Each structure stands twice: as structure tokens, then as C-alpha cells.
Amino acid sequence: MKKKILYIDMDGVVADFDKALENYDSEINNRNHVSDHIQATIRNNKVDEICEANDDFFHNLPLVNGAVDVVSKLFEQFDVYFLSTPMWNAPHSFTGKRIWIEKHFGEVASKRLILTHRKDLNIGEFLIDDRICNGVENFSGIHIHFGSEKFPDWEATYEYLISIID
Known part of the structure; x- marks a missing residue:
């Protein structure tokens, strides 16, 4: 499958x-x-x-609580990619994001970082994002609004994703 x-x-x-x-x-x-x-x-x-x-x-952003444990489990269930918007006027943000992903997620995240200002151009079933900008509002799949009342943390987000995986 x-x-x-x-x-x-x-x-x-x-x-x-x-x-x-x-x-x-x-x-x-x-x-x-x-x-x-x-x-x-x-x-x-x-x-x-x-x-x-x-x-x-x-390079030095702290982790969101529960992120590494839950995302590691999600890699087993989904084809996971990190989809982030770098800061155009801070070119080091492009490299910093790449280094950060490798530091915290290791080999499983190798070549799984997509940097874009138009997230809606990516095709997929789900997007976990805390904001509604940079194309998120036009994403063709399901937007999981992280930090919202329905998805306040990684535990709630994981439970939702596992419940609809079939």
C-alpha cells in the first residue's frame, strides 16, 4: 500500500x-x-x-514538545516531508533550516526538506502548519492547523492522523 x-x-x-x-x-x-x-x-x-x-x-531553534517522538512515528505511517518557508532577506535561514532538520531528525529526514513560499504548489494529502499563509490557505489536501483548539499539540495531531489513515 x-x-x-x-x-x-x-x-x-x-x-x-x-x-x-x-x-x-x-x-x-x-x-x-x-x-x-x-x-x-x-x-x-x-x-x-x-x-x-x-x-x-x-540552527539553534528549540524543539516543540513531543515533535521528535511523534514525527518519528509518523515516518512509519506516512511519506513525510518538511515544508517550510525560509526568510528571503535572511539567506542563512535556508541553510539553517536544513542543518536543524538533520540535527533533530537524522537520516530518516535526508532530502525531505522542501523550502518554498508557495506551499499550495505541493501535492499531498495532509499539511500540518501553524499558520494560514504562504499558500497554506490554498493547499489541495487537508490542512491540520497545529496549535489550534482542535490540534493544540502533537498528541492530538497524532491521534487525528492515525484515526484517518485508512
Whole structure:
């Protein structure tokens, strides 16, 4: 039986991007004194500033709890690929993501990283992503919105995927 294709986003899904940002700016995820639009703009500018200035930022992202154990099990059930969007103005993010995947997932993840700004161009059954941008909103398969009420963590995500694998 042919395995179904499962794409897994990196930042915010297996790598804790927000926690890494807090190492550079402890208030970056807690700016509540301005409107949502202004807050998002300020945060996005600060994220760009941090990532562009730190060549090893993507090499050292902490893991999301449960990610390695669950994703390792998913490799047995699915044809798994990591599908991530690098930062265009931080070219080291391309290499950093590649190094990070190998460091945490080893040989099983060899040549299974796809870097793109258009996730909807990839064909597969499932996409686990914490955001709805970069083509996620037009992905032809099922988007599993990681971090949402229905999929708050890896345990819930795994249970869902195993329940519909047939």
C-alpha cells in the first residue's frame, strides 16, 4: 500500500520559533499596548531584525514538545516531508533550516526538506502548519492547523492522523 504524503511545517510546529525569539527580545510575544495591526507590524519588523542579524538563529531553534517522538512515528505511517518557508532577506535561514532538520531528525529526514513560499504548489494529502499563509490557505489536501483548539499539540495531531489513515 502506498503511503499518503504528509507535509510538516517547521517553525511553530516542530521548532519553537517564538521561544527562540524570546532569547533575543523577552517582550516580543507580549506587546499588548497597541492595536493588533500595529502590534503585528512591530513584531514582524523585530522578527526580521533578529533573524537577519543572527546567522545561526535557525540552527539553534528549540524543539516543540513531543515533535521528535511523534514525527518519528509518523515516518512509519506516512511519506513525510518538511515544508517550510525560509526568510528571503535572511539567506542563512535556508541553510539553517536544513542543518536543524538533520540535527533533530537524522537520516530518516535526508532530502525531505522542501523550502518554498508557495506551499499550495505541493501535492499531498495532509499539511500540518501553524499558520494560514504562504499558500497554506490554498493547499489541495487537508490542512491540520497545529496549535489550534482542535490540534493544540502533537498528541492530538497524532491521534487525528492515525484515526484517518485508512
